[in-house]
Amino acid sequence: MIKKTTLFTAFALAAVTFLISCEKDETSPKSGKVIEINASAYNAWTYFSFDEDTVVNITNYTTSTDWDIAFHRSDVRVNCGQAGPGQGGSYNMGKINFNSVTEAPADRYSLNTTINILESYTMPPVYVTAPGDTLVSKWMTITTSNTAPPTYNYSDNIYVIRTAKGKYAKIWLTNYFNKQSQSGHITMKYVYQASGSRQF
Amino acid sequence: MNYLKLIILTSICIAFSLKLHSQTIEVKDSYTKQGVPNVNIQWKSAINKSKGGATTNSKGIATLASTEGIITITASCIGYKTYTDTISTSNLVTIYLEEDILNLEQVTVTGTRTPRSLKETPVLTQLVSRKDISGIKATTVNDILEMEIPSVEMNLHGYGAALSSQGLEGKYTLVLIDGERMAGENDGNVDFSRINAANIEQVEIVKGASSALYGSNAIGSVINIITKKPSKKFEVSASFRYAEPNQKNTSDAEIELHDEQYMRKFLRNWDRQNINSDISVGFKMNSVYSQTYFGYKCRDAYKLFNTKETVKYYPELDSTANEGISTTSTNIFGFADYAFSNKTGFNTKNWSGELRGNFYNHEEFDFERDNKHNIYTNYTAGGFLERNLGQRNTVKISFNHDVYNKYLFNEIDEVKEKSYGNIFNHFRATYSNEQYTNHKLLFGAEIFNEILKSDRFSSAQETHSVNDAVIIIQDEYSVNSKTTIVGGLRSGYHSAHSLHLSPSLTIKVSNGDFNYRVSYARGFRSPTLKELYMNWQHLTLFTIYGDKNLKAETSNYFALSTEYVNISKRLSITGSLSYNSIKNKIGGIWTANQTEYHYKNGYEYSVFNAELLARWKILKSLQVKGGYAYTHIPEDESITLLSTTSPHNLTAQLDYNLTKGWYELNANIALKFIGKKKVRELDIDNNNFYIMEYPNYSLVNININQRFKRNYSLSIGVKNLFSYVAPIHSFYTTPTVGQRFFIAIGYDF
Numbered sequence: 001m002i003k004k005t006t007l008f009t010a011f012a013l014a015a016v017t018f019l020i021s022c023e024k025d026e027t028s029p030k031s032g033k034v035i036e037i038n039a040s041a042y043n044a045w046t047y048f049s050f051d052e053d054t055v056v057n058i059t060n061y062t063t064s065t066d067w068d069i070a071f072h073r074s075d076v077r078v079n080c081g082q083a084g085p086g087q088g089g090s091y092n093m094g095k096i097n098f099n100s101v102t103e104a105p106a107d108r109y110s111l112n113t114t115i116n117i118l119e120s121y122t123m124p125p126v127y128v129t130a131p132g133d134t135l136v137s138k139w140m141t142i143t144t145s146n147t148a149p150p151t152y153n154y155s156d157n158i159y160v161i162r163t164a165k166g167k168y169a170k171i172w173l174t175n176y177f178n179k180q181s182q183s184g185h186i187t188m189k190y191v192y193q194a195s196g197s198r199q200f
Numbered sequence: 201m202n203y204l205k206l207i208i209l210t211s212i213c214i215a216f217s218l219k220l221h222s223q224t225i226e227v228k229d230s231y232t233k234q235g236v237p238n239v240n241i242q243w244k245s246a247i248n249k250s251k252g253g254a255t256t257n258s259k260g261i262a263t264l265a266s267t268e269g270i271i272t273i274t275a276s277c278i279g280y281k282t283y284t285d286t287i288s289t290s291n292l293v294t295i296y297l298e299e300d301i302l303n304l305e306q307v308t309v310t311g312t313r314t315p316r317s318l319k320e321t322p323v324l325t326q327l328v329s330r331k332d333i334s335g336i337k338a339t340t341v342n343d344i345l346e347m348e349i350p351s352v353e354m355n356l357h358g359y360g361a362a363l364s365s366q367g368l369e370g371k372y373t374l375v376l377i378d379g380e381r382m383a384g385e386n387d388g389n390v391d392f393s394r395i396n397a398a399n400i401e402q403v404e405i406v407k408g409a410s411s412a413l414y415g416s417n418a419i420g421s422v423i424n425i426i427t428k429k430p431s432k433k434f435e436v437s438a439s440f441r442y443a444e445p446n447q448k449n450t451s452d453a454e455i456e457l458h459d460e461q462y463m464r465k466f467l468r469n470w471d472r473q474n475i476n477s478d479i480s481v482g483f484k485m486n487s488v489y490s491q492t493y494f495g496y497k498c499r500d501a502y503k504l505f506n507t508k509e510t511v512k513y514y515p516e517l518d519s520t521a522n523e524g525i526s527t528t529s530t531n532i533f534g535f536a537d538y539a540f541s542n543k544t545g546f547n548t549k550n551w552s553g554e555l556r557g558n559f560y561n562h563e564e565f566d567f568e569r570d571n572k573h574n575i576y577t578n579y580t581a582g583g584f585l586e587r588n589l590g591q592r593n594t595v596k597i598s599f600n601h602d603v604y605n606k607y608l609f610n611e612i613d614e615v616k617e618k619s620y621g622n623i624f625n626h627f628r629a630t631y632s633n634e635q636y637t638n639h640k641l642l643f644g645a646e647i648f649n650e651i652l653k654s655d656r657f658s659s660a661q662e663t664h665s666v667n668d669a670v671i672i673i674q675d676e677y678s679v680n681s682k683t684t685i686v687g688g689l690r691s692g693y694h695s696a697h698s699l700h701l702s703p704s705l706t707i708k709v710s711n712g713d714f715n716y717r718v719s720y721a722r723g724f725r726s727p728t729l730k731e732l733y734m735n736w737q738h739l740t741l742f743t744i745y746g747d748k749n750l751k752a753e754t755s756n757y758f759a760l761s762t763e764y765v766n767i768s769k770r771l772s773i774t775g776s777l778s779y780n781s782i783k784n785k786i787g788g789i790w791t792a793n794q795t796e797y798h799y800k801n802g803y804e805y806s807v808f809n810a811e812l813l814a815r816w817k818i819l820k821s822l823q824v825k826g827g828y829a830y831t832h833i834p835e836d837e838s839i840t841l842l843s844t845t846s847p848h849n850l851t852a853q854l855d856y857n858l859t860k861g862w863y864e865l866n867a868n869i870a871l872k873f874i875g876k877k878k879v880r881e882l883d884i885d886n887n888n889f890y891i892m893e894y895p896n897y898s899l900v901n902i903n904i905n906q907r908f909k910r911n912y913s914l915s916i917g918v919k920n921l922f923s924y925v926a927p928i929h930s931f932y933t934t935p936t937v938g939q940r941f942f943i944a945i946g947y948d949f
Contacts, residue, residue: 174458
């Protein structure tokens with residue numbers, strides 16, 4: 001009797017679980033580090049150095065080679081072109097598996113020009129032009145509307161970043177929100193090749 | 201010897217004839233000649249005081265225990281006319297029940313808050329029966345209202361279903377479940393997803409202001425959703441419905457790109473299956489009954505894109521702006537929810553009572569990759585106790601506690617944080633006196649208490665509340681056999697807007713097949729706690745301010761109607777005209793360079809409606825029904841929002857039934873036509889109103905329900921047969937991706 005009941009309960013539970021729950025899948029461990037960068041300020045950029053493996057303070061970004069990539073909300077700049085004196089650049093590998101990117105391209109990196117950024121989120125909003133990366137800044141686009149909350153469209157592209165000192169990192173910007181759902185907190189997954197080789 | 205034999209034989213005969221025997225009754229449908237299950241049979245002996253009752257089985261047969269001699273039987277069943285006859289007991293008695301085609305015998309409670317059959321209710325009531333609901337294979341309240349009430353349009357507003365009816369927004373229609381108010385709102389609409397069609401017995405619609413009986417919000421109409429109650433000793437029903445997905449939003453390859461479990465779950469939730477499943481179990485034993493219901497449903501999320509240019513006309517500037525084809529999609533959330541409910545009660549000669557409980561959990565799957573989504577929950581506890589004082593006097597006390605919470609669910613940590621909590625407490629005491637031949641009196645005293653905790657008040661998790669204490673008097677006065685006058689009056693003290701008084705008056709005159717009604721009623725809508733106390737900054741862009749000095753909106757409602765009911769022609773037609781004028785309508789104004797939005801009283805709004813409803817059973821197997829609603833709003837430049845309802849709305853249904861042995865077929869084709877409409881909205885960028893035009897459209901659904909051996913059913917159908925997709929999507933169009941098929945199986949015992 002107990003067996004029967006148990007069997008029935010198990011069956012019922014299995015049925016309910018099938019109906020309600022989502023399938024779980026095993027996570028295959030993939031290489032790469034993950035960092036959350038607070039770029040929520042409208043009036044400032046947050047700089048990151050792959051060598052230091054952390055966010056760094058930069059007083060004058062146009063003259064410094066101590067940073068590799070910087071964030072302002074969803075805007076991105078790398079250390080090259082109009083944004084800095086470094087040997088930086090960016091390359092869009094497209095929406096592919098992060099692990100499948102095993103080698104950085106040799107050339108045809110995009111250099112920084114200028115982008116339009118929202119400097120003050122007020123009524124009316126204030127936009128200014130600033131040095132930035134037109135390619136990586138499109139990792140996510142925001143569509144605003146009068147009648148609905150803004151929508152966030154992630155490209156999920158994998159980018160290869162050439163650092164200020166000419167080394168390579170592959171990055172995937174996976175999230176624009178932190179755990180508390182505050183915007184401008186970017187989650188970056190990355191693999192940095194400190195040796196200067198193009199192999200990841 | 202012979203004498204002895206005779207005596208023995210006679211005594212045996214007498215003994216046999218005196219011996220109580222059981223009587224078998226067979227109940228058949230007068231048309232199909234099939235047995236009718238679940239018929240409640242009450243019998244009373246003509247000789248002595250014995251009496252009893254029984255319910256027919258699946259073959260339509262009932263056994264009345266211990267009957268003798270001549271008995272009077274009353275056979276009643278939902279969907280049939282009540283049958284009463286005096287029979288002398290014999291082996292088998294077959295009786296034939298006639299179908300209640302026009303639902304005239306169905307008991308409604310909304311019009312006068314006392315049970316009245318549709319035939320005798322003095323207040324004009326539209327009834328959507330269980331049969332109507334299963335005919336259109338409705339799964340949600342949305343489906344029912346959209347296809348059965350011509351004046352109703354169901355749209356999606358922000359986070360949930362929104363109703364607009366007779367030129368009025370959702371907040372002017374009071375939606376009740378078993379006569380009780382529902383806590384929680386989104387843009388003035390209750391959460392229609394809380395209740396599933398499988399748990400609905402019938403829906404009663406009373407047009408016009410009914411604030412005298414129901415209080416706030418009963419300005420445009422009252423929609424009372426009556427949940428199922430067991431009708432036989434033991435019943436089980438289960439159903440499962442699968443519909444085609446609306447859209448494929450992601451792929452396995454895309455999901456595989458992501459390492460994090462929460463991201464994979466987030467993406468998968470977009471493509472939930474379209475499933476509705478319900479299980480209900482009920483029993484009725486002697487005087488006790490109980491009904492338990494469990495329902496689970498989910499739907500995929502989808503995006504709708506415009507295919508036509510957005511053209512806005514600014515009347516004040518006399519200029520037209522063509523914004524091109526918008527590339528922004530209108531996103532419709534997916535969801536998964538479950539509801540669990542139980543009602544248990546008893547009925548004895550002098551006492552009856554019921555306890556109800558309900559739990560509902562609704563999870564919404566949006567497209568926003570922001571680590572959170574909404575969860576809404578609701579629980580209800582309520583009940584009543586009724587005492588029969590003899591001579592048709594009853595005293596009833598009831599209590600309902602309804603809680604609606606909104607949460608933000610953190611997808612990474614899988615924890616939820618409450619952002620909104622709304623509680624309704626409603627105590628009622630009612631005394632109804634029907635002992636006088638000409639007057640049916642109803643006295644009520646009520647205390648209503650609402651509590652709202654919201655993150656949209658000035659400090660997070662601030663709480664506000666209102667109390668309303670009222671008395672209600674109603675007299676249903678039968679002037680003569682043809683004329684009935686119903687007068688009602690509500691008076692009370694509301695903590696937010698002080699004393700209020702709402703009268704209502706309906707005169708019904710019956711003449712042959714015609715019933716004429718004239719009504720006047722006052723309606724009101726109390727300002728919501730949000731309108732009173734809101735203080736919410738939307739990002740850094742603008743702030744919405746409530747005003748604690750807001751007054752209640754009041755309305756004057758006038759209506760005229762003619763009802764034609766011809767039982768022999770199986771035809772009923774109702775035509776009505778009404779005028780509803782709202783004063784002190786609460787709206788909002790933008791100030792301080794569009795950075796502040798303030799609620800304020802002072803708008804006037806009036807609406808004129810004409811409606812025609814008809815139901816005609818042309819053949820025994822074929823029924824046509826439908827309705828047309830015309831809405832006219834006199835132009836007024838001061839109102840902020842023109843009607844979002846189209847001036848012309850129409851519903852039509854053709855319903856075919858066939859029964860052959862153990863096979864039953866029901867085929868239904870239903871149409872909803874929504875006429876062209878113009879909607880006026882405020883452009884907050886330049887503080888000018890603009891008008892947008894939406895074209896007319898039709899939605900056609902086909903349902904084919906088959907039933908085998910009474911217990912098993914198989915339904916297939918198609919929603920939106922002609923694949924209508926709005927060229928411009930907004931809050932004012934039906935959010936559909938086009939034609940979608942479904943299949944459903946069911947089991948009823």
